[in-house]
């Protein structure tokens with residue numbers, strides 16, 4: 001069989017921050033001559049994404065969507081706090097369905113559309129079972145890690161951190177202490193900048209069981225034929241150099257949303273009305289506030305953010321997902337609280353925004369973000385200064401890069417206080433230096449993804465690699 005018959009099965013974690021970026025990867029691969037791509041969603045998500053999926057396949061005839069059950073009942077809320085349950089259920093109940101489906105896709109044109117047999121799998125690095133099952137069936141598998149390269153390097157460094165006595169953190173120890181043992185980051189990394197999971201310690205364990213799960217997933221995914229990262233040399237070049245010797249191959253091909261034409265696939269309904277509201281605002285006058293798809297905050301934290309934003313005095317657009325407040329406190333009408341504090345004309349609340357369009361809008365002056373990797377990349381591409389309030393996992397290290405390495409924004413880290421929100425938002429809105437740094441970084445990232453840039457070149461190499469696997 002010739003190289004023209006490459007068919008890649010792309011299997012993202014069933015979460016927003018993973019679905020978008022792996023869709024961009026899929027659309028980019030399907031645009032390459034002779035490459036077919038099947039995206040595997042859960043049945044539940046494919047129902048929610050039906051319209052976006054139809055629009056994407058209309059534009060890309062070599063791209064199609066299939067699904068497997070996640071094993072949860074139809075009426076399960078599948079909210080942000082259920083992540084571990086979803087992943088666990090998918091890895092058990094979904095595993096058998098995935099194995100059966102992949103087996104059927106290895107022969108003929110199963111799945112419809114005249115697609116050739118599957119020749120490789122790109123599995124989400126958090127779905128190591130997808131990678132293992134593929135290899136068991138004789139299908140070469142690559143791992144796509146949607147978080148930053150720096151967080152991957154931190155996880156890979158955990159054994160060294162234990163050797164050096166940096167982990168576990170001493171009880172009551174100072175989180176501002178510098179950390180040794182993550183190569184290339186010794187000059188600026190503090191305990192509090194390590195992924196939040198590193199703060200967990202079991203009573204009888206050196207490694208907390210939840211951290212152990214993430215370490216096992218990291219080790220498992222790094223055994224794949226290659227690791228794909230949604231990052232660029234200008235963002236994390238030195239980090240990539242430290243990762244390369246520890247994996248079989250690494251492809252840094254991001255930010256993919258700046259390369260791929262695919263529209264975002266939102267699990268929530270986007271409220272486009274905020275774009276007209278932005279049109280009515282002055283240039284760089286608005287603070288855009290969004291804490292991503294998984295962050296859950298308390299009512300007290302909501303009130304601190306709100307007071308800080310009102311005190312800063314700029315108009316703001318705030319994404320408040322229906323499940324953003326911890327379930328036990330979720331009866332307050334957030335929209336009414338915002339309007340009462342800020343006034344109708346000064347603030348706009350939406351349940352979900354077309355974030356990339358918002359960040360591209362001339363009216364946006366800064367982005368108050370949880371520093372999720374996708375949001376960090378989206379702000380970087382648009383050159384928008386950020387104020388980071390990292391919530392969990394990789395976000396702690398991402399925000400350190402923003403505040404101390406790229407200097408394109410400020411890092412609130414571990415503080416949720418109205419006065420800090422007011423001060424940092426004001427500085428991010430007014431500082432010429434931060435804006436210049438953000439725009440300079442955006443320029444470099446655009447060069448990475450442009451013709452001949454490092455990400456564009458690596459993407460070509462990845463397509464060649466996948467074609468090679470098909471021969």
Ligand code: UDX
Pocket residue numbers: 016017018020146147148264266290291292293294295319351352353354355356371372373374375376378394395
């Ligand atoms: C988390 C992690 O922090 C991230 O680093 C990891 O790789 C995936 O899990 P999440 O909370 O989903 O991510 O944040 P982020 O990575 O920033 O992704 C959120 C995505 O949703 C972004 O692409 C953003 O554009 C989109 N979004 C967010 C919208 O389209 N509209 C919104 O209103 C808010």
